[in-house]
Amino acid sequence: QVSVLYFARSAELAGLRSETLSVPRQITSLQLWEEIVKVHPRLAVIQDQVVFAVQQEYVLLGDQLLVLQPGDEVAIIPPISGG
């Protein structure tokens, strides 16, 4: 079970800011995205623009294998615009 955080446009599309999701302990970042899109299909439109932050480290959507611990924080990160 991981904690998923939504920001900016992804929070608007998902309709919430955070939730707990059950996912396999080992999963690629793309598979994790697909799990999340199953729950929130409207997120599919931003697939090409987002990255994850897993335990506050950026991870691109792709083949990278994630090893998740219970309670890990996964954030959906749309293109940033600070400063």
Add this chain to the structure above:
Amino acid sequence: MDESEDVPKDFIKLKSEKLSVDEVSELVVSPCCGAVSLFIGTTRNNFEGKKVIHLEYEAYTSMAETEIKKICRDVRQKWPSVQHIAVHHRLGVVPITEASVIIAVSSPHRAESLEAVMFCINTLKASVPIWKKEIYEDEYSWKENKECFWANSEK
């Protein structure tokens, strides 16, 4: 003389209240430094012919602070003579002409602090998880920094 002024410090704050240039520059002033350099990011009133009413910022706060700390660490590696660094970023609603970010760096001589300030703002725009929404009269738009390394937009 307070000797703790000589220990280099990073002052990082994300807050919803109005930012103060005086407050941020006073944080980095130090007896050993002859230079304080400042960057202030302010909100423009227009974008592509549309009138901007105000901006709204949100942040992944814990990670934003960590990423800004990483920027400070990189600054100190590149410019070892840098003394203090302060980065204040506003969150929530920011009216036109008010500051959304203030960065101040002190160093004994001016070259390092000027270069470090530029590095800070450029890297912040590329790596810190903060988002800006521009509110126009009829609509709004989530902005995307061109520095963002994963955004595909050709704008």
